[in-house]
Amino acid sequence: MARIVMKFGGTSVADIDRIRNVARHVKREVDAGHEVAVVVSAMAGKTNELVTWTRAASPMHDAREYDAVVASGEQVTAGLLAITLQSMGVHARSWQGWQIPIRTDNAHGAARITEIDGSFLVKRFGESQVAVIAGFQGLGPDNRIATLGRGGSDTSAVAIAAAVKADRCDIYTDVDGVYTTDPRVEPKARRLSKISFEEMLEMASLGAKVLQVRSVELAMVHKVRTFVRSSFEDPDAPGMGDPINPPGTLICDEEEIVEQQVVTGIAYAKDEAQISLRRLADRPGVSAAIFGPLAETHINVDMIVQNVSEDGSKTDMTFTVPTGDLDKAVAVLEKAKAEVGFDAIQSEAGLVKVSVIGIGMRSHAGVAATAFKALADKGINIRAITTSEIKISILIDGPYAELAVRTLHSVYGLDKS
């Protein structure tokens, strides 16, 4: 007997037929004797409809009212799934965020969960009742509904799993796991059976949009074993109810991964833009003078590369921003030119960041060199490089994106055997 939190996203609950399919997944786990809580998103398209209405009512709207409107989508799904489960003979009830309660901070529209009292849910597990919980929302300190931001249902699921000390959190989605890279780019991509939290964080934030980054952070902090698996497979196919190795990818502590690969996956992020500041004064405070104004304008700076200056006086700095923010970023920097002190701004849009990710590279030398050589062999020019303990990110020209991903996927032996 295990305690399992199951989460189903919008495409998995898009209509009553799909909700019925979700109920069969839930029933399978209940029939196996497990204690089950289910977290659901709004039916596909519903959140967009609600958001569109709030914008039509007023482009500059009160985030608390936005939350009251938009949170209704998940509440509907939770009730419908509870009804469907009951019709299949499964003892179930729906819970809204304020009923549990899931406490959040006051940042309406992008709230963070501060506390979950799991005692109600655990009591109901004892009565063999399945809890069907509206994702994406909680109760703010102002006693009003607060939503967690788009994709927040993943975070709800992991937080609830932590609160009730679940053995596992299964994130059912429209893909059947986490792959070594995007299968649309490299058909030889393999599904990973396991990936560490740290690696998944890099994969998620780099564009492998399987899981919300915050949910992975939370899973890492609370060591919640999280499975990414498909809701579209037959719920009663062989192995679907396997309590140890269900089909999908397990995101877990690196200690659980016995045979660690050097490189686990290749991620990429398109539509990066590069900004270079030439002959920058190399003095304390210059970075703050650059990135402060950008942060205030809510421009997300990604890669930052600065060389040590030869004579300690002037240097060049390069960083990337989303292409959509490039014009705004350049305008901000032009305005700050006098204070920052540089000669010229150069910029280029339409670039791609390709990243090699693997916890194993911490203990293996030469991983970066392999990447550089492989790209050079294909004639791909490297514009900038940043590295962390478990990641090498390389900025290249946009048209080479797919070639670079396939080249790196192959050189690290990730292709299907």
Added chain:
Amino acid sequence: MARIVMKFGGTSVADIDRIRNVARHVKREVDAGHEVAVVVSAMAGKTNELVTWTRAASPMHDAREYDAVVASGEQVTAGLLAITLQSMGVHARSWQGWQIPIRTDNAHGAARITEIDGSFLVKRFGESQVAVIAGFQGLGPDNRIATLGRGGSDTSAVAIAAAVKADRCDIYTDVDGVYTTDPRVEPKARRLSKISFEEMLEMASLGAKVLQVRSVELAMVHKVRTFVRSSFEDPDAPGMGDPINPPGTLICDEEEIVEQQVVTGIAYAKDEAQISLRRLADRPGVSAAIFGPLAETHINVDMIVQNVSEDGSKTDMTFTVPTGDLDKAVAVLEKAKAEVGFDAIQSEAGLVKVSVIGIGMRSHAGVAATAFKALADKGINIRAITTSEIKISILIDGPYAELAVRTLHSVYGLDKS
């Protein structure tokens, strides 16, 4: 300065444009210096969509889950109206039933309001904040959302008006008031400027579907002066903001109506079916033996006519049920035939009940005789008659419905001058 509760139904908030129009009605009252609470229904069609989903999930569904799903419609409207009001510079916030809280009993799907704590709302009035309240719902003793049944937003509005001791409850709807009869049947129907609670109760329950019956009962008990008025008129037209005599019909205590008409209106209810039990044993307990089984089968019996038997042994009894329930009712009675004791059942569907309503008839003789003569003059056969202090109901054949309504409307001097 007055304290006003305003209620807007589904067609009045059907889309963002109409919500904006509603906001203009609210702003008009706020600008006039009044304290305002607004109660809203779900956008037209939304409740039906949600109900359809719950039925598709399971025809026999948990009423608590139904409530969780269906209540979301009003929550959306409340948030959208609050946003719209804010965009017009009106200080406003939305409230859901559980936040106020509006306490109900445990009859999910058809709950009754048991208690409303108006103190939060009154405090916000003091801060010049408009309360936008999701209608149709409250919080049950099980700490779950409970809905009041279809049309329950009228009841929400009146209950809130009573709780905050409002000077007035304005029910905005798609008609501009209560008429002496259905204007589609008799174009000469006049809008009433005032009608007593008792008369409105008869009008509402007899098919003049302007207001939910329960809301009128509640208004009568708490003496809430209730206006029925149109949301589709220009919010800033002359007289719309008149604090004493806004356009529409005031439903009020009879003492407020100085010049009481003998007859106030003519109502009708179509699709009645008549059941007659012939040569019924005239003994104690026989009525219970008939109507007990019908009630258990949820068949709503309306008119009941029983004559005194000539010799104290056998009598005939006639009563009406909705035509849609006729077959079920006959089957129930056939089954109970032995216990009840009667010779034969006769039934006929497709009848119409026409009612003459007026508080003034309490002190005027001859009102009934006038009706009978007028109908006889037109060759309309009377099948059954029931009377109360303020109402005469007459059962006639369906095809004569419109003629009977127009005849009675004219004979009591209700036609437009």
